[in-house]
Amino acid sequence: MKMVIDELIEIAYSGAQNRKLKDVRAGVGYTCAMLDDGSCGLAYTFRNQLGCCCSVLDDAGRLIGRDVGEIVTWAKDSNLLKAAIGIASINAVINRAQGNWETGDVTSAFAVGPNDTLGMVGEFKPILNKVKNKTRTNYIFELEPAEGSGLYPSESIPQYLPECDVVVLTATSIINHTFDKIITFCSNAREVCIVGPSTTLCPEIFGRYHVTLLAGSVVKEPEQALQIVSQGGGTMSMKPAVKQVLVRL
Numbered sequence: 001m002k003m004v005i006d007e008l009i010e011i012a013y014s015g016a017q018n019r020k021l022k023d024v025r026a027g028v029g030y031t032c033a034m035l036d037d038g039s040c041g042l043a044y045t046f047r048n049q050l051g052c053c054c055s056v057l058d059d060a061g062r063l064i065g066r067d068v069g070e071i072v073t074w075a076k077d078s079n080l081l082k083a084a085i086g087i088a089s090i091n092a093v094i095n096r097a098q099g100n101w102e103t104g105d106v107t108s109a110f111a112v113g114p115n116d117t118l119g120m121v122g123e124f125k126p127i128l129n130k131v132k133n134k135t136r137t138n139y140i141f142e143l144e145p146a147e148g149s150g151l152y153p154s155e156s157i158p159q160y161l162p163e164c165d166v167v168v169l170t171a172t173s174i175i176n177h178t179f180d181k182i183i184t185f186c187s188n189a190r191e192v193c194i195v196g197p198s199t200t201l202c203p204e205i206f207g208r209y210h211v212t213l214l215a216g217s218v219v220k221e222p223e224q225a226l227q228i229v230s231q232g233g234g235t236m237s238m239k240p241a242v243k244q245v246l247v248r249l
Contacts, residue, residue: 003073003180007205014092016068020108021089024063026081027229030197030238032219033088035236037069040222041091042197042229042238044172046080057081068093076177083175084177087198095245097218106215109246110191112166119161121182122170123151124195128179139164154178161185171198171216197235197242207249214249217242 007188016035023034026047034040057079063071068089075086102109105128112118117137120128132138139160145151152160161167161182167189173179174197192211199216200206206214217238221223225241 003177004183004205004209005062005179006147008090008094008174008200008202009072009075009086011202011205012072012093015093016072016089019068019093021063021066021068021071023226024085024088025226025229026057026085028232029234030229031081031084031088032226033071033085033092034222034226035089035092037193038222039092039096040219040224040225041088041095041176042092042217042219042242043084043087043091044196044198045084046172046176047175075175076235080135080176083177087175087200091200091216092219095216095218097220097245101201102196102248103244104246105130106168106193106195106213106244106246109215109248110166110193111214116165117163119164119167119189120169121154121157121161121167122172122196124170127168127195135166137163156187157182162188164189166191166193168193168195170194171196171200174198174200183211185234186210190207197238201245201247203247203249212249214247216245216247218245219243
């Protein structure tokens with residue numbers, strides 16, 4: 001059965017012909033890939049899930065100059081660092097500014113009301129702080145929630161996510177290949193938003209998955225983005241180098 005990652009790879013592969021990987025940085029917060037035409041993409045680094053082995057990536061030191069068409073297929077790999085490099089390369093191909101794309105705060109792009117139930121897969125505190133008091137109920141899911149945090153473990157998604165009117169879903173679910181399962185529990189939601197710098201801005205694909213909004217990033221300063229990633233920067237550090245984009249589906 002074809003997964004969303006297969007569809008993203010197909011589109012990126014067709015747009016990556018004759019492109020080479022010019023630079024790649026695997027930081028502790030994000031991974032960044034730059035192509036030989038200057039385009040650049042980001043993806044979250046699952047640093048806590050990479051283990052403690054000496055060789056996290058066997059291809060390290062041999063990536064520059066590789067065909068981008070090959071690297072985008074890494075997005076399917078079970079090695080989450082290879083998958084992040086694959087997604088970052090896909091985003092370098094696909095996430096290019098378009099005139100009809102909006103910019104701004106994602107919370108301005110969807111409405112929640114006092115009768116709504118919000119589901120958030122991945123705790124996005126800046127978003128949550130703006131909407132949590134506007135809704136009736138909030139379910140915030142994390143892979144390993146701290147005891148007493150009030151967050152729900154990801155195993156409870158099948159129980160609670162179908163109750164949600166608005167769902168905010170982390171784009172990291174594409175990297176760790178959980179998106180296809182999670183999205184099946186969102187069919188009752190009025191809004192399904194994929195958020196984060198890892199978001200692939202591809203409405204023609206995500207529109208078929210009941211997604212209504214993509215909130216991602218277009219890298220406007222590639223060299224700066226590479227430096228920030230190399231120096232351990234996270235989402236907030238990335239702001240000077242990226243343009244936050246909203247794509248309504």
